[in-house]
Amino acid sequence: MATLKEVAELANVAPMTVSRVINNPEAVKENTRLRVVAAMKELRYSPNVAAKSLAANRCGVIDVFIPESIDLSNPFVMHFIAGISSELSEHYYSFLILRNRGIEHQCDGYIVTGLLKNEIDEFAQYARERNRPVVLFGHTDIADVDCIDVDNVLGAECGVRHLINEGHRKIAMVNVLEDKDYTVDRLNGYRKSLEDAGLEYNPKLVFYAQNSVEGGETAAAELIAREKVSAIFCATDTIAIGVSNKLKALGYSIPDDISLIGFDGLGHQLLASPPITTIQQPVYKLGAMLAKTLLGRLNGREAATKMMVAPKLLRGGSDKSFNAVVNPEMD
Amino acid sequence: MATLKEVAELANVAPMTVSRVINNPEAVKENTRLRVVAAMKELRYSPNVAAKSLAANRCGVIDVFIPESIDLSNPFVMHFIAGISSELSEHYYSFLILRNRGIEHQCDGYIVTGLLKNEIDEFAQYARERNRPVVLFGHTDIADVDCIDVDNVLGAECGVRHLINEGHRKIAMVNVLEDKDYTVDRLNGYRKSLEDAGLEYNPKLVFYAQNSVEGGETAAAELIAREKVSAIFCATDTIAIGVSNKLKALGYSIPDDISLIGFDGLGHQLLASPPITTIQQPVYKLGAMLAKTLLGRLNGREAATKMMVAPKLLRGGSDKSFNAVVNPEMD
DNA sequence: TCCTAAAATGTTAGCGCTAACATTTTAGGA
DNA sequence: TCCTAAAATGTTAGCGCTAACATTTTAGGA
Numbered sequence: 001m002a003t004l005k006e007v008a009e010l011a012n013v014a015p016m017t018v019s020r021v022i023n024n025p026e027a028v029k030e031n032t033r034l035r036v037v038a039a040m041k042e043l044r045y046s047p048n049v050a051a052k053s054l055a056a057n058r059c060g061v062i063d064v065f066i067p068e069s070i071d072l073s074n075p076f077v078m079h080f081i082a083g084i085s086s087e088l089s090e091h092y093y094s095f096l097i098l099r100n101r102g103i104e105h106q107c108d109g110y111i112v113t114g115l116l117k118n119e120i121d122e123f124a125q126y127a128r129e130r131n132r133p134v135v136l137f138g139h140t141d142i143a144d145v146d147c148i149d150v151d152n153v154l155g156a157e158c159g160v161r162h163l164i165n166e167g168h169r170k171i172a173m174v175n176v177l178e179d180k181d182y183t184v185d186r187l188n189g190y191r192k193s194l195e196d197a198g199l200e201y202n203p204k205l206v207f208y209a210q211n212s213v214e215g216g217e218t219a220a221a222e223l224i225a226r227e228k229v230s231a232i233f234c235a236t237d238t239i240a241i242g243v244s245n246k247l248k249a250l251g252y253s254i255p256d257d258i259s260l261i262g263f264d265g266l267g268h269q270l271l272a273s274p275p276i277t278t279i280q281q282p283v284y285k286l287g288a289m290l291a292k293t294l295l296g297r298l299n300g301r302e303a304a305t306k307m308m309v310a311p312k313l314l315r316g317g318s319d320k321s322f323n324a325v326v327n328p329e330m331d
Numbered sequence: 332m333a334t335l336k337e338v339a340e341l342a343n344v345a346p347m348t349v350s351r352v353i354n355n356p357e358a359v360k361e362n363t364r365l366r367v368v369a370a371m372k373e374l375r376y377s378p379n380v381a382a383k384s385l386a387a388n389r390c391g392v393i394d395v396f397i398p399e400s401i402d403l404s405n406p407f408v409m410h411f412i413a414g415i416s417s418e419l420s421e422h423y424y425s426f427l428i429l430r431n432r433g434i435e436h437q438c439d440g441y442i443v444t445g446l447l448k449n450e451i452d453e454f455a456q457y458a459r460e461r462n463r464p465v466v467l468f469g470h471t472d473i474a475d476v477d478c479i480d481v482d483n484v485l486g487a488e489c490g491v492r493h494l495i496n497e498g499h500r501k502i503a504m505v506n507v508l509e510d511k512d513y514t515v516d517r518l519n520g521y522r523k524s525l526e527d528a529g530l531e532y533n534p535k536l537v538f539y540a541q542n543s544v545e546g547g548e549t550a551a552a553e554l555i556a557r558e559k560v561s562a563i564f565c566a567t568d569t570i571a572i573g574v575s576n577k578l579k580a581l582g583y584s585i586p587d588d589i590s591l592i593g594f595d596g597l598g599h600q601l602l603a604s605p606p607i608t609t610i611q612q613p614v615y616k617l618g619a620m621l622a623k624t625l626l627g628r629l630n631g632r633e634a635a636t637k638m639m640v641a642p643k644l645l646r647g648g649s650d651k652s653f654n655a656v657v658n659p660e661m662d
Numbered sequence: 663t664c665c666t667a668a669a670a671t672g673t674t675a676g677c678g679c680t681a682a683c684a685t686t687t688t689a690g691g692a
Numbered sequence: 693t694c695c696t697a698a699a700a701t702g703t704t705a706g707c708g709c710t711a712a713c714a715t716t717t718t719a720g721g722a
Contacts, residue, residue, distance in 0.1 A: 003678060004678065004679065005679090013701075014702045014703075015679080015680090015702095016703080017700085017702075019679070020700095027699085028700075029700060029701090032700080046435065047437070047678085048385070048390050048437055048677085048679070049390050049425075049437065050380075050381045050384035050390050050391050050678080051385050051678035051679040052381075052679055052680080053380075054379070054382050054385050054677090054680090054706095054707050054709085055680040055681080055706080057680090057681090059379050059380050078410075079409075082403075082404075082409060082412065085412075086428070089425050089426055089428070094391065094419070094420050094424055095420055096420050096421070104375060106378070106379055106380065213602055213606075217604065245603075245604040248579065268599055271603075272602075273544060273548065273573070334707095334709085335709065344671075345671065345672045345673075346672095346708090346710090347673080347709095347710075347711095348670085348672075350709070350710060351670095358670075360669085360671090363670080379709070381709090382707070382708035382709040383708080383709055383710080385677050385709070386676080386710040387677085387710060387711085388677065388710090
């Protein structure tokens with residue numbers, strides 16, 4: 001493999017000029033640049049990543065911190081990591097998934113997820129001491145921690161508003177039985193869009209389930225026994241699949257008798273029949289965005305990143321207009 | 332961060348001795364080793380990956396070749412890549428997923444999948460010219476290409492034998508409508524276990540479907556209209572989910588009326604109700620094994636690796652004994 | 663005790679880049 | 693034409709490690 005030095009010789013410039021053409025082309029005269037580019041092409045030059053990192057005082061490794069409580073083989077995490085991985089490897093960074101903060105090793109920065117508020121403070125301090133940037137999946141006010149989060153409230157609002165626009169007036173929710181930010185947010189979104197539409201929020205229409213197919217089945221049985229609704233908003237697609245299974249087993253048709261909307265859009269909503277309409281989180285893209293933000297920091301960007309990403313409605317076949325009482329306004 | 336040199340000073344040895352303690356501890360006297368290890372611990376030393384790669388004439392990047400025809404977001408590929416990724420990053424290698432062989436860049440070796448026979452020959456030659464090792468997911472006789480494959484015949488045999496052992500005698504198969512090695516192999520396994528049990532292989536009991544939920548639904552409708560069977564072996568879990576949906580919609584109970592077995596075991600078999608019994612491929616592990624094999628080559632192992640991995644039955648709730656005619660022998 | 667081969671450790675140079683500073687070239691006004 | 697500041701390019705040193713060879717130490721037989 002050709003080295004930068006060989007390219008320099010062929011183009012009749014100093015090695016540093018070749019380096020500039022690669023890393024900071026504006027600093028080189030157009031004429032010289034073209035000569036160097038031609039030489040690179042002729043020698044099929046491609047940079048040695050290890051040498052680059054070493055000279056730039058990097059080690060080329062990013063730590064991705066995911067607490068042990070989170071199962072790495074769940075689809076959400078897999079998509080998330082795939083997004084991170086794609087962005088990092090494109091820039092020849094390797095990454096290490098850390099499950100706890102026991103062992104320390106060399107890395108250039110951190111991508112962090114699944115931490116509680118006080119843990120975030122602590123982690124930020126830890127990183128600061130080591131002079132390494134941190135990007136968080138979630139939200140924090142800490143100035144030197146970049147963060148990107150999904151707007152679960154907005155997502156839930158969007159889903160329920162869609163049902164309301166289809167004419168549904170009595171809409172149940174099956175939430176996850178877990179006290180996490182996202183469950184609270186999705187409930188709030190559900191409630192907000194009802195109230196925005198002038199509909200009463202009725203806690204009796206909110207059911208709780210384990211985040212599993214069986215959880216959804218159990219909740220659906222309970223729901224059907226107690227309430228009569230025309231639509232159900234599920235806090236996750238997994239629950240929605242369980243609800244779908246149970247409703248069909250009880251003889252209801254989806255969407256003719258009951259409309260259904262899930263949340264997540266990681267792909268398994270497509271395995272139900274009909275495929276479930278869902279609020280899709282761009283998880284892969286989120287992972288990639290986090291990685292990109294971190295690399296930006298490493299390349300000297302100073303401005304803080306604080307972002308909220310809105311998930312979007314992805315139509316399947318599990319919802320339809322209710323009665324003729326459709327609100328034709330918008331969707 | 333402490334460097335190897337600092338460790339050497341503290342332990343009062345040459346830097347090279349520290350390097351030996353890390354990479355080849357048998358070459359160092361126990362006494363010295365302990366002193367160095369203590370120094371490393373005291374200084375919280377961890378090696379700089381970039382420097383290591385550079386000095387060892389590596390670049391720390393592995394190319395993972397996955398043809399464009401394969402969708403990266405399908406669960407099989409995601410698990411596969413996750414396995415590769417986990418093994419590589421543990422050794423601080425980064426990797427790049429290549430979709431075609433257009434651009435060339437520096438890398439230490441290749442992991443390759445999804446190639447046809449002649450493409451494998453060609454790729455092996457390409458890698459040989461660059462003096463880089465290749466590990467293939469699949470099978471080849473080429474001596475200098477390591478390979479690891481899943482034994483689809485054995486897997487299918489195992490599933491169908493299980494049904495036979497449960498007393499089933501009339502077992503249909505829904506295969507994927509695609510002329511690939513794995514579809515042929517799974518059909519052969521189905522056929523073989525029938526014949527081994529002295530049952531007749533009847534081509535009329537083999538149905539074909541697109542590898543999708545809808546494909547499975549369509550095939551199931553056709554199957555039910557034409558044949559009366561007590562069990563169905565599906566070539567993929569996705570198809571099995573479609574079959575399950577349709578059978579339930581037609582009023583059949585699973586497993587009481589019909590037993591069902593799928594193939595893949597990537598997780599979505601759990602989303603059906605009841606969860607589908609499947610032949611599980613250890614895809615994540617396969618990815619990790621491929622990566623480990625490649626790293627072994629890079630570290631000087633000479634012996635070729637040619638491996639077949641047998642997938643295993645993973646019981647869900649979609650199969651049960653048929654009649655009292657159970658063969659109690661074994662499973 | 664001396665000698666020798668093997669074991670243990672050390673020395674030197676270099677992997678391929680870039681940061682930081684040094685020098686040369688260029689453009690354009692006086 | 694000369695001068696000056698900015699633009700362009702070059703030089704030097706070093707990032708942190710390991711390969712390859714060199715030297716020292718050690719064990720154990722003569």
